[in-house]
Amino acid sequence: MRFSLVWTIFRKEIAETLRDRRTLIMMIGLPVVLYPLVVLGGTGLAETQATQIEARVSTVAVWGALPPELAAALGAEAAKLKLVEWTGAPAELRSDLETGRIAAPPLPPRDPPAAVPPGGTPDPSPPAPAPAPTAPPAAPPDPLADAARAVVSSREVDAVLVTWSALGPDLAGDRLGRLAIYYDSVRPDSSQARGRLRAELDDFRTALVTRREQEHALPPGFARGLDVASTDVAPPQRKAGHVFGVGISFLLILMSLMGGFYPSIDFTAGEKERGTMQTLLCAPLSAAEIICGKFLAVWSICLITGLANVASLAATFSRIVPAGARDMLRLEPSAYAITFLLFLPVSFITSAAFLAVGAFAKDFKDGQNLVTPVYMLFALPIGLTMLPGMELTPATSFAPVLNLALLIKALLVGEARLETAFLTLVSSFAYGALAILAAAQVFAREQVLLGGRESLRTTLGLERRPGGRPGPTFAFVFFSVMLAGLFYGSLWAEGRGVLGALLLVQYGLILTPTLGAVLGFGFPFAETFALRRPPARGLAAAALIGVSAWAAASPLVRLLPPPESLVKAMEKSLALGGEAPLWVLWLVVGLTPGLCEEALFRGLLLSGFRRLGKWPAILVTAGCFAVYHTSVYRLLPTFVLGALLGWLVWRTGSLACSVLAHALNNALIATLVRWEPAAQAMGGSGGVPLSWSVAGLVGVIAGVWLLRETPGAEGRGGDADPQGGSGGPGRANAG
Amino acid sequence: MELRVEGLARRFDQVNAVAGIDLTVKGGEIVGLLGPNGAGKTTTLRMIAGILPPSAGRVFLGELDVWARPIEAKPRIGFLSGDTQLYQRLTPREVLFYFGRLYSMAEDRLTRRVALLIEQLEIGSFADRLCGALSSGQRQRTNIARAFLHEPDLLILDEPTSALDVVSGSFIVEAIRRERAAGRGILFSTHVMGEAEYLCDRICLLHEGRIVDAGRLEELLARSGCRNLTDAFLSRVGRSPGGTAS
Known part of the structure; x- marks a missing residue:
């Protein structure tokens, strides 16, 4: 470029x-x-x-008689209400209201308080079964609402205040006085009228309750009972x-x-x-x-x-x-x-x-x-x-x-x-x-540029290429699509328990698409997956790196410590919920990711990125491996592990080495999480003890030294062919 | 530097647009590619210029394989076609500097070349007007300057005088002769036989994607027994000069 x-x-x-x-x-x-x-x-x-x-002053039609003190409150200048009597009320309706033929609807029933027995504990008997749901009954005709709707909609008034015939005597007799407001919530001036009425009526009610408490020698707040204040803290x-x-x-x-x-x-x-x-x-x-x-x-x-x-x-x-x-x-x-x-x-x-x-x-x-x-x-x-x-x-x-x-x-x-x-x-x-x-x-x-048309698959370079090799573009596209698919797939798999989800993700969402892509696009199977007999020294180096890399990389975790909730979730996942036998743990948490993830990362992806050159290919693959773990806290350790595994494969030409190292790494961590003394040692505020990290580093260095001494694919000219014709991870290795 | 084309072919779906062409163009030589519309001239030239990948065959410029090493080969080729357009919102001077930089020309060399071409092709009067406001003749003169700017070894000209008046066409003919005198190889396509007769050193007659005859004008005429190139072409494609099948 x-x-x-x-x-x-x-x-x-x-x-x-x-x-x-x-x-x-x-x-x-x-x-x-x-x-x-x-x-x-x-x-x-x-x-x-x-x-x-x-x-604007709100015009309110009053249908019914207002007690003088209430009429005075509503008619005050500050209330901005203009009261007009019986405006818009049909004659028949007016007659019915005046004679009481149309009365206030019954009050909604109140929930009775929970029965508390003398001992103070709630009634333990099970509640009565709820009645089977039935369709709500059709609302009866309401001539009052119809008439109010007509007069408010015609904008003759902004709202209608209905006072039932017994309002005056009820208030005078210390009983519940009842009124009704009819308004149109879609009309802003109607809502305004309703707001003004409510405000004035609330004030009137407060004054009424206070007066009644005083007349009956009741303490202030007796009728109100509870005062609730809400404060928005945002x-x-x-x-x-x-x-x-x-x-x-x-x-x-x-x-x-x-x-x-x-x-x-x-x-x-x-x-x-x-x-x-x-x-x-x-x-x-x-x-x-x-x-x-x-x-x-x-x-x-x-x-x-x-x-x-x-x-x-x-x-x-x-x-x-x-x-x-x-x-x-x-x-x-x-x-x-x-x-x-x-x-x-x-x-x-x-x-x-x-x-x-x-x-x-x-x-x-x-x-x-x-x-x-x-x-x-x-x-x-x-x-x-x-x-x-x-x-x-x-x-x-x-x-x-x-x-x-x-x-x-x-x-x-x-x-x-x-x-x-x-x-x-x-x-x-x-x-x-x-x-x-x-x-x-x-x-x-x-x-395409000169105006012709090609199929999308051909244009994007995704056509089948029997015998061809995956390239960096293919590797990147495949990884990105896999990443999104894996993420949503693992969310879907979550409901199947830790064991089921792990197996489903590893075999169903990682290994199967990886194998499918290699077969579907016609890439050479053995070369893409570096299926070669590993050298003995390479296996020994892989074993050393596998058992020590996690401890060597653990100080990196301290740079950005994960929250406690994430640690607990990880431990639960690694221990398969703590119920499976140890051999199942090794197979599922150790060998399975070793096989499936290595087939994807050090197999298909490393093979695809190979054209970038040795270290760019290893590091880009390690970057993908780190991103795949979808956690910012695990980014650095998984990147380091990915780079080591990539180098193992590049150096030995055999995927078996990285499978071994990966499986040992996972199995060891899962075992230690299960093993109480080790779990306690790692569970302190300092995480993995420093002595363990030093020992891990020594192990990794020993593995790297052993690997450098291994006459692997790289030593036989793997780097000499950047096109990947004969070198890189796919290189045969008889040593 | 010699252009060598070996077995060049291009297939579009079921159609063989070019069905195996071999030709050479030496330095200081004008070779004409003659044929009617649809003969495969443009497709051939695009493949030689490194724009359209061939289905088969190879193109060499000296020892350089154009399609194996396009980044090295393209600076040695200048391509101009009759329908090539310019950026409407750039001036001719800006177009020349833009392409000079894309060809990685050094700034001082580029400045000198732009000044020379503006003078030679009489672009000065409109060099700083937007290309969108130029006449077709002015646009084509700017295009010639663009194609010749980086002093390529090979010039590929695809019907460069089509849709031009006599005056504008003469600018191109003069420029082509000047470049031949400078030792550049020129591959020139046209369906105007007269143009080929007075301009080309050698002529290839192209029909349905194949070269049906090639050689100097007098050789073609002698082989066909005709008195002009049009008749010679018609006789080679199986049509009598009068328009009836022979």
Whole structure:
């Protein structure tokens, strides 16, 4: 990859884009105008309406007789209520109310208090069985509600207050006085009238109860019984973060993605349509250089759009928002910074996806038709963040783009957790890299670039290649797809118990797809899986590394200690719930991952990455192995173990060595977790004792020394053939 | 540097667009690839230029296999076709600098070459106007400059004068002659027989993806017994000069 050429392509694309008015308007013009317009328009309109409703006096029809003191309270100037008698009441209804033919409906029955026997313990007898559910009876006709609905809907009045005929005598006789309010919740001024009535009636009731308590010489609060105060403890920042994280980040991401939408089509389909793609292909450039230059340009435009959106939003909220909404929308600058930073991976994925899909299109129109569904595919999951209860969990942390939108939300309300944030970023990087690889693969197919059509499988280089070897692209694509599948598959397998889930994941979700891929794509089985007789020294080195690597790597755990809950879950998993015999433990926790995971990582993946060269291949495979364990706390130790296992295979040319080391490593840890004295020694605050770590390090060094002395595949020129024709892990080894 | 094409073929689905072509172009020589529309000229030239992968056959530039080592081979090839377009929102000067950098030319050499080509091809009056505002003749002159910019050993010109007026076409003809004088090999495709007659040192007659005859103009005429290239071509593809099958 020649970065000077990538930079040249990038600069040209940016220069062309900045001369395109349409894109400039989408990038900067729209956000600069949109937010002030929406916020000013939206909040201003809402505020104006609220002010108008507040200023307006509510007209309330009173159907029935009001006792004088209540009429005085409701008719006070401060109440902003205009009482009109019998307005809108049909004559027959009025007569029925006045004569009492229509009376107050019976009060709903109150739940009796739980029976407490004299001894003070609840009645132990089982509760009566609940009656079988039946369909609710049809509501009887209610002429009063019908008449009130008609008069409120016609806007003749804002609400109807019904006083039953016995209200006056009931109040005078210290009994329960009853009224009813009829209003239309859809009409803001009707709801306002109801609110005002409730407020005045509450005040009247409080005064009435106080007077009754005094008249009957009862202590204050006798009738009220209980006072409950609720206080919202969420700080203003959290409330603002909630509003921002849920709603505004959705709008922000959508707007910013729109910035990359047109350039991605223009740089691919547009270039084909204008006839300039052929000229570009004449130049001495690799597909990767072309796609990187174009990708960086699309990504930058997306980011500039994102920045313009965030800046416009921040300016709008800090300067333009009306006073009433300011508290709700006040955010620290760090919140905007977080949003923009997380927009980096969001736009990374979407830019790559837009570009990959755009490259398939024949012309600009075709490009719009192809890229729009991708845009919708990203937009809809982001919209899901607005659903109540939608949060960043292990399950959602692997959902592309949705996970990042949820992470923004979680960070803004202060609920982000390191583990799910890690999973989100790792999976997002994998998805983004996949999309870029796909785009590069499309660009490498001149047939597609010159306007022809090929099958998706051919274009993405996934056609069957009997006798061929897996390459780095295949390895990466396979790992990324496996990772997502494994994650959701293991969530699904969780309900089958520790043993069942482990076997299902290892054999069903790791080994079977790995074998299927090698057979399905026609890769040479023995070479891909390095099925060679291992040298004796190699086996000895593997055994040494297998029993000591975990202890040697344990100080790395102290750099980022896992939470207690994770340690307990790990121990439970390693010990298979503590019930299985030891031999089952060794088979399931030791040998099974040794076989299945090694077939995937040191077999298919290392074979695929081999073209990158010895150490890049080993380290990239180790990186995949570390990421596969989906825990930020285990990242470093598993990376070190993965690198050692990779080197074992590279050096000896035999997968058997890494299977042995991996199986011993797992089996030993699982046994120690079961063995009480060892578990106690490791359970202290310091974790694995230092003496054990030193001993482990000595063991690893001895294994490495032994391996260096082993005349393996590498020693016979494995590195000499970077194409993988005869070297690397697939190399035969008779020694 | 000699171009050597061996058994070049390209199949699209069930159609053999090019069915095995062998040819050579030496330095300082103009070879014309003549044929009607659909004869396989563009496909052949794209394969030689390293743009379209062949189904079979090999292309050598000197000892360099174009398809095995494209990054090394492409700087030695200049490609121009009649339908090649320019970036609408860049100026001709910017286009030349852009491609010069893509060909990894040193900045001082690039600056000198751009200045020389702007002068030779009379681009100066519109060198700083956006390409989207240029006439087709001006665009094609810019394209010639772009193809000649990195001083390639081999020039591949696919119907470069199509859709151009006489004046614009003469710029191209002059430029081609100048490059031949500089010792560059030129592979030139056209369906205009007259153009080939006065410009080409050797001519390959292409029909349905195959070279049906090749040689100097006088050799082709002598073999066919015809008086002009059009008649010679028609006779080679089994049609009488009058338009009826022979």
